[in-house]
Amino acid sequence: MQSGTYLRNGPGLWRIGNYDFRHLFDGYATLVKLHFENGRLIAGHRQIESEAYKAAKKNKKLCYREFSEVPKSDNFLAYVGELANLFSGASLTDNANTGVVKLGDGRVVCLTETQKGSIVIDPNTLDTLGKFEYSDTLGGLIHSAHPIVTDKEFLTLLPDLVNPGYLVVSMKPGTNERKVIGRVNCRHGPAPGWVHSFPVTEHYIVVPEMPLRYCAQNLLKAEPTPLYKFEWHPDSKAFVHVMCKASGKIVASVEVPLFVTFHFINAYEEVDEDGRVTAIMADCCEHNADTTILEKLKLQNLRSFDGKDVLPDARVGRFIIPLNGSPYGKLEAAVDPNEHGRGIDMCSINPKFLGLKYRYAYACGAQRPCNFPNALTKIDLVNKRAKNWYEEGAVPSEPFFVPRPGATEEDDGVVISMISQKNGGGYALLLDGSTFKEIARAKFPYGLPYGLHGCWVPKH
Numbered sequence: 001m002q003s004g005t006y007l008r009n010g011p012g013l014w015r016i017g018n019y020d021f022r023h024l025f026d027g028y029a030t031l032v033k034l035h036f037e038n039g040r041l042i043a044g045h046r047q048i049e050s051e052a053y054k055a056a057k058k059n060k061k062l063c064y065r066e067f068s069e070v071p072k073s074d075n076f077l078a079y080v081g082e083l084a085n086l087f088s089g090a091s092l093t094d095n096a097n098t099g100v101v102k103l104g105d106g107r108v109v110c111l112t113e114t115q116k117g118s119i120v121i122d123p124n125t126l127d128t129l130g131k132f133e134y135s136d137t138l139g140g141l142i143h144s145a146h147p148i149v150t151d152k153e154f155l156t157l158l159p160d161l162v163n164p165g166y167l168v169v170s171m172k173p174g175t176n177e178r179k180v181i182g183r184v185n186c187r188h189g190p191a192p193g194w195v196h197s198f199p200v201t202e203h204y205i206v207v208p209e210m211p212l213r214y215c216a217q218n219l220l221k222a223e224p225t226p227l228y229k230f231e232w233h234p235d236s237k238a239f240v241h242v243m244c245k246a247s248g249k250i251v252a253s254v255e256v257p258l259f260v261t262f263h264f265i266n267a268y269e270e271v272d273e274d275g276r277v278t279a280i281m282a283d284c285c286e287h288n289a290d291t292t293i294l295e296k297l298k299l300q301n302l303r304s305f306d307g308k309d310v311l312p313d314a315r316v317g318r319f320i321i322p323l324n325g326s327p328y329g330k331l332e333a334a335v336d337p338n339e340h341g342r343g344i345d346m347c348s349i350n351p352k353f354l355g356l357k358y359r360y361a362y363a364c365g366a367q368r369p370c371n372f373p374n375a376l377t378k379i380d381l382v383n384k385r386a387k388n389w390y391e392e393g394a395v396p397s398e399p400f401f402v403p404r405p406g407a408t409e410e411d412d413g414v415v416i417s418m419i420s421q422k423n424g425g426g427y428a429l430l431l432d433g434s435t436f437k438e439i440a441r442a443k444f445p446y447g448l449p450y451g452l453h454g455c456w457v458p459k460h
């Protein structure tokens, strides 16, 4: 194993004062590091010192609006003040609990879906270094939780809730200034679709317009609605837009079957024998156009598994977006979902294949009955088969693929995951990226909370 640090971020603290949060996504961010050097592993974890977390600790109560939780107003005047704060973004959380990325210039930033929740950390000490301030004047309050980050650029989407659409922006390493590549106007619906993530190809940016749309009214509500800050609008249909990276021009905008996805896996360009791009293929973890997964991720549901199979089915959804002017795109399962137990989410690929034709995806899958993805799966998109890892009672987090330096095969590398065990303990697990067999495991001295997404910081 090469030397370096795997960082994983996620919600990890759901109790403040004597109040218990209700949804997985509300928890205050806990950062975990696994540092690999000379065949040894050193692990550590720390809370991210966001303003929201510090205020909650100090006042022993919720002070900012989280994913589903809203601070209680003391009186009507305070409520009016808080509404004003919501529009300015002042009351929104900066709890950067969703992911962590290493920018091309080496800075490591923890992220959530509020722009103010972009927080720079030290990957060695896990210290919170401060807010990542965007120096441009693009404004807006939210962005995609998963920017596309390479050594050369940072691409993200800024949903526009006022004139439904998305700004597609990029930022160069060493700067804090995002520049507009182009804009996508929504084809339908009262608001843009939720864009937790989006994929890119070599030359194009794929902008999904999901019928699960942001909802300004739900943002204002004190109590969570069934779909939180979102609403399901099947009548508004679903679309996928394709923007040229170089020109910002939209080269395709197609209607697709209704879908629900949080995580795109990858995308690539399909070319004909003359080298012309004929279609874009974009793969995602697709929940069969069913939003119930959001409810299943309530803590009360996660903590009460009684042996019944309640995890909704999911599949590797493949969008086929023709570039010949046709108004429709396709969405189909790229592999038989039974290969991965009809559960799939929290995916990674070999980063060298970002935007390129690729063969393998790693993700959390399911061994049923379960109430949460409880297996790891390696999907072979060519042979349409999966290899699975499972241990009774274990809950693995996102399998993160790290290529072996000098590798020539796509799956030559290791897969890192952190496992939560039935008995409250946990361990770091390393699987061989090719055979998907265990290489090593290192037991933690105590259990860690479940986490979401990670990144690899190689040792220089």
Ligand SMILES: CC1=C(/C=C/C(C)=C/C=C/C(C)=C/C=C/C=C(C)/C=C/C=O)C(C)(C)CCC1
Pocket (backbone or CB within 6 Å): 025, 065, 066, 067, 092, 093, 098, 112, 113, 114, 142, 145, 196, 229, 262, 293, 344, 345, 346, 372, 373, 452
């Ligand atoms: C704080 C505000 C918001 C925050 C949104 C956040 C924190 C969204 C996080 C979404 C995540 C972590 C999605 C992960 C999905 C994982 C799945 C489906 C796993 C499935 C397993 O089977 C907004 C909502 C943006 C509104 C403003 C305030």
Ligand SMILES: [Fe+2]
Pocket (backbone or CB within 6 Å): 098, 145, 146, 196, 262, 263, 452, 453
């Ligand atoms: Fe995510």
